[in-house]
Amino acid sequence: MNISIIGLGLIGGSLGLALRESSIDVVVTGWDRDPAAITAALERGAIDHPAFKLREAVRDADLVVVATPVMVVQAIFKQIAADLKPGAIVSDVSSTKAQIADWARESLPPHVSFIGGHPMAGSERHGVVNARVDLFNSAVYCLTPDDRTAPEALATLEALVAGIGARPLCLSASEHDAYVAAVSHLPFVLSAALAQITTQDPRWPEMSALAATGYRDLTRLASGDPVMHRDICLTNAAAIQPWLRDMAGLLNSLADRLDDAHELHALFDSAKQGRDAWLHERQRTTEQERKPDALRVPDPALSI
Amino acid sequence: MNISIIGLGLIGGSLGLALRESSIDVVVTGWDRDPAAITAALERGAIDHPAFKLREAVRDADLVVVATPVMVVQAIFKQIAADLKPGAIVSDVSSTKAQIADWARESLPPHVSFIGGHPMAGSERHGVVNARVDLFNSAVYCLTPDDRTAPEALATLEALVAGIGARPLCLSASEHDAYVAAVSHLPFVLSAALAQITTQDPRWPEMSALAATGYRDLTRLASGDPVMHRDICLTNAAAIQPWLRDMAGLLNSLADRLDDAHELHALFDSAKQGRDAWLHERQRTTEQERKPDALRVPDPALSI
Numbered sequence: 001m002n003i004s005i006i007g008l009g010l011i012g013g014s015l016g017l018a019l020r021e022s023s024i025d026v027v028v029t030g031w032d033r034d035p036a037a038i039t040a041a042l043e044r045g046a047i048d049h050p051a052f053k054l055r056e057a058v059r060d061a062d063l064v065v066v067a068t069p070v071m072v073v074q075a076i077f078k079q080i081a082a083d084l085k086p087g088a089i090v091s092d093v094s095s096t097k098a099q100i101a102d103w104a105r106e107s108l109p110p111h112v113s114f115i116g117g118h119p120m121a122g123s124e125r126h127g128v129v130n131a132r133v134d135l136f137n138s139a140v141y142c143l144t145p146d147d148r149t150a151p152e153a154l155a156t157l158e159a160l161v162a163g164i165g166a167r168p169l170c171l172s173a174s175e176h177d178a179y180v181a182a183v184s185h186l187p188f189v190l191s192a193a194l195a196q197i198t199t200q201d202p203r204w205p206e207m208s209a210l211a212a213t214g215y216r217d218l219t220r221l222a223s224g225d226p227v228m229h230r231d232i233c234l235t236n237a238a239a240i241q242p243w244l245r246d247m248a249g250l251l252n253s254l255a256d257r258l259d260d261a262h263e264l265h266a267l268f269d270s271a272k273q274g275r276d277a278w279l280h281e282r283q284r285t286t287e288q289e290r291k292p293d294a295l296r297v298p299d300p301a302l303s304i
Numbered sequence: 305m306n307i308s309i310i311g312l313g314l315i316g317g318s319l320g321l322a323l324r325e326s327s328i329d330v331v332v333t334g335w336d337r338d339p340a341a342i343t344a345a346l347e348r349g350a351i352d353h354p355a356f357k358l359r360e361a362v363r364d365a366d367l368v369v370v371a372t373p374v375m376v377v378q379a380i381f382k383q384i385a386a387d388l389k390p391g392a393i394v395s396d397v398s399s400t401k402a403q404i405a406d407w408a409r410e411s412l413p414p415h416v417s418f419i420g421g422h423p424m425a426g427s428e429r430h431g432v433v434n435a436r437v438d439l440f441n442s443a444v445y446c447l448t449p450d451d452r453t454a455p456e457a458l459a460t461l462e463a464l465v466a467g468i469g470a471r472p473l474c475l476s477a478s479e480h481d482a483y484v485a486a487v488s489h490l491p492f493v494l495s496a497a498l499a500q501i502t503t504q505d506p507r508w509p510e511m512s513a514l515a516a517t518g519y520r521d522l523t524r525l526a527s528g529d530p531v532m533h534r535d536i537c538l539t540n541a542a543a544i545q546p547w548l549r550d551m552a553g554l555l556n557s558l559a560d561r562l563d564d565a566h567e568l569h570a571l572f573d574s575a576k577q578g579r580d581a582w583l584h585e586r587q588r589t590t591e592q593e594r595k596p597d598a599l600r601v602p603d604p605a606l607s608i
Contacts, residue, residue, distance in 0.1 A: 120516040140513055169513055179511035182502050187522040190494055192575035193554050197547070198486050199578025207483035208582050209444055209473055212424040216586075217521045218491040222579045226572035230565060237562035243501070244559035248552040250497050255548035258541035261534060268530035271496035274503025275526045278512050282520075 001026050004061035006054070006076055008032040008041040010123060011093045012067030013131030016046030018164035021133050031057035033068075040128045055083045063089045063160070065117070070094040070231045077107035086111040089153045093117055095180060095228075096236040097144045097173035113153035116144035116173055118180070119166060126225050134165070138286045141166035144173040167285075181239035188229055189244065191221035305330050308365040310358070310380055312336040312345040314427060315397045316371030317435030320350030322468035325437050335361035337372075344432045359387045367393045367464070369421070374398040374535045381411035390415040393457045397421055399484060399532075400540040401448045401477035417457035420448035420477055422484070423470060430529050438469070442590045445470035448477040471589075485543035492533055493548065495525035 003019060005012045008030050016028050030047030031054055032038050038050045051057035058064050058080045066076050073092055084090065090112050094100050097116040104114035121139035123130060141161040145154050154170070161168040171179075198204060198211075233240060257263050307323060309316045312334050320332050334351030335358055336342050342354045355361035362368050362384045370380050377396055388394065394416050398404050401420040408418035425443035427434060445465040449458050458474070465472040475483075502508060502515075537544060561567050 120514055122516075122518070139516065142514065171510075175510070176514075179507065179514045182505065182507075182511055183515035183519045186502075187498065187518050189555070189558065190498060191522060192572050193551060193558070194491060194494060195575040195579040196571060197550050197554060198490075199582065200574070201486065203483065203486075204578075206475075206479070207486055208585070210424055210446065210480075210483045211487035211582065211586075212426075212443065214426070214491045214525050215487045216583070217524055218495060219575075219579045220521055221518050222572075222575040223583070224572075224576070226569055226576055229572045230568040233562050233568050234565060241559045241562055244555045244562075246501050247497060248555040248559070250501060251493070251548045251552040251555070254493065254497070255545045255552070258537050258545055258548075261538055264534040264537050265530055267500060268496050268526075268533045270504065271499040271523075271526040272528070272530055274508075275499040275523045278503065278515065279520070279527070281512070282515075 001063065002029065002061050003027070003063045003065065004029045004031065004051070004057045005047065006031050006057060006064060006066045006080070007068035007072075008037045008046065008128045009067065010126045010128070010130050010135075011119065012065070013041055013044065013046045013128035014121075014133070014135035015065060015067065015093070015119075015164070016041060017044070017131055017133040018136055019160070020045065020048070022163045022165075024160065024163045029057055029061065037128055041131075044128060044131060046128060046131055054079050058088075059083045059085065061085070061088055063091065063156070066090070066092040069228060070096065070100070070235055073100055074103040074107065077103055081107055081109055084109060084112045088112045089157060090114045091117040091143075091157060093119055094235075095184065095232045097142070097176045099235045101144065101146065101173045113150050115149055115154060115157055116142075116176075117157070117161075118142040118144075118176065120184070121166075122224075126228075136161075136164050136166040139166045140169050142176050143168055143170050144176050145170060146172070177236050177239045181236055181243055185232055185236060185240050186243045186247065188221040188224060189233070189240070190247070191219050192229065195219040195222035306333065306364050306366050307331070308333045308335065308355070308361045308368045309351065310335050310361060310368060310370045310384070311372035311376075312341045312350065312432045313371065314430045314432070314434050314439075315423065316369070317345055317348065317350045317432035318425075318437070318439035319369060319371065319397070319423075319468070320345060321348070321435055321437040322440055323464070324349065324352070326467045326469075328464065328467045333361055333365065341432055345435075348432060348435060350432060350435055358383050362392075363387045363389065365389070365392055367395065367461070370394070370396040373532060374400065374404070374539055377404055378407040378411065381407055385411055385413055388413060388416045392416045393461060394418045395421040395447075395461060397423055398539075399488065399536045401446070401480045403539040405448065405450065405477045417454050419453055419458060419461055420446075420480075421461070421465075422446040422448075422480065424488070425470075426528075430532075440468050440470040443470045444473050446480050447472055447474050448480050449474060450476070481540050481543045485540055485547055489536055489540060489544050490547045490551065492525040492528060493537070493544070494551070495523050496533065499523040499526035 003026050019026050028047045029049045029051050030041050031051040041047045119141045121135050158168040323330050332351045333353045333355050334345050335355040345351045423445045425439050462472040
């Protein structure tokens with residue numbers, strides 16, 4: 001199976017590493033607008049073949065995965081549309097899905113299948129130099145088919161996702177965007193807002209010495225790529241906005257009631273129970289997924 | 305030197321382990337209101353001698369460290385006041401310092417020296433069972449002397465703190481409380497608020513599957529002890545309140561401007577720079593502190 005990865009950053013590079021390491025029979029071609037990233041991907045073993053032109057990269061591909069920054073995806077779709085072979089599958093790895101699906105409908109030819117994708121894995125580090133073969137291990141990998149998606153194309157993509165050790169999860173683009181606004185986008189906005197109001201305070205030089213592991217962990221996501229965070233906000237604003245308002249409302253109401261022992265305890269207790277239950281379930285699922293190679297059996301759907 | 309630890313939880317237990325492991329010549333006596341915690345502390349090697357009565361625990365002590373939950377500290381001060389020997393030092397490990405200093409002034413006799421203490425280290429886990437000998441390694445350990453503090457008492461405490469591998473930092477109780485409100489209390493309130501609004505949402509059963517490492521890290525502090533978090537809020541409300549209002553204001557203003565690419569980028573970029581600079585400085589300091597045993601040389605001030 002010929003797979004082309006367009007954009008060789010942390011996610012594209014890790015995907016190449018994981019596909020080539022898997023038991024699936026793949027040949028991975030990689031393109032990036034930066035030739036140095038292509039060379040680095042080759043050196044790291046993330047791709048089999050470099051492609052220095054987009055046309056070369058996609059014309060033999062059974063699957064094209066666009067792993068560029070989200071704001072470039074529309075331009076890439078337009079540039080590759082004429083060179084995609086009939087029956088090819090096109091996917092992406094962007095953090096928002098409704099906007100991407102609109103662009104795919106507008107730009108891609110009817111003889112290819114587009115299925116949005118979003119691996120729930122990442123790092124505040126970026127670039128192919130930080131790519132990891134195990135980045136997707138046990139991670140949920142969202143796929144957002146719609147009512148026009150060909151079942152065989154979806155089955156192929158699901159098998160590939162399982163083949164790299166991730167857990168495919170199908171849902172609609174709008175469900176996806178609402179959910180990630182809460183569990184992914186709200187956290188990084190909070191993390192950045194916390195880093196901002198503390199480090200910009202005139203007392204920061206003194207108070208920074210007191211910041212410890214709690215502060216470090218809560219601000220970790222603030223060290224992520226500002227351009228990626230900006231673009232996620234721009235493309236998922238409608239879903240993120242109500243979460244920011246809810247959060248601001250809760251913080252203001254807490255500020256009013258910092259003398260109310262009962263209210264405070266009820267909040268901290270409920271938050272702890274909710275979080276602990278999620279963590280417990282997550283660990284249980286991850287342990288199940290790690291059982292020997294159950295997910296790594298090659299799937300007939302892969303024999304395109 | 306006879307040291308008594310009153311309250312054998314995560315901090316008290318870790319302090320006992322670290323003191324006994326250090327090169328300082330100490331005998332550690334431990335008391336807890338729960339006899340099972342005393343037995344567990346003995347078994348873990350966190351104390352040399354158990355004390356099943358408070359009077360026994362403190363009467364021979366050169367230093368008494370009160371490591372109970374903050375709301376119990378006032379009652380402990382009252383109960384031990386009559387049994388403290390002249391010249392003894394009393395300290396604590398609570399997360400807020402002005403309230404504790406008031407209680408010390410009200411309840412402790414004039415022939416002892418009270419110096420507030422706060423190690424900037426912890427865990428969302430609690431109890432002596434989770435105590436760690438290295439919990440304070442390279443951690444900042446705040447001490448809050450005031451203008452009545454005897455210099456010898458402060459020197460003794462600073463040397464002990466350095467002896468367990470931590471970094472003593474002297475500042476006033478009110479400075480301490482303002483700073484920790486920003487770098488410690490605001491983070492755990494945010495963490496709990498995030499866990500609360502997500503896990504209480506009716507869509508949580510579906511969206512929880514998409515929560516990944518970012519969500520896990522941002523909500524880590526929400527798994528901490530609800531009683532401890534409540535009591536910190538109650539005893540440091542005045543310092544926490546303005547930070548909650550600022551944070552709510554920033555989130556509301558962001559919600560208004562999620563279509564403003566320039567504003568978003570400026571925020572994420574500034575937050576990243578501030579956080580990265582802090583992390584860099586922190587790593588540099590920690591590496592310096594780890595140089596061979598510079599801090600573990602016994603100090604003459606310890607020969608009480």
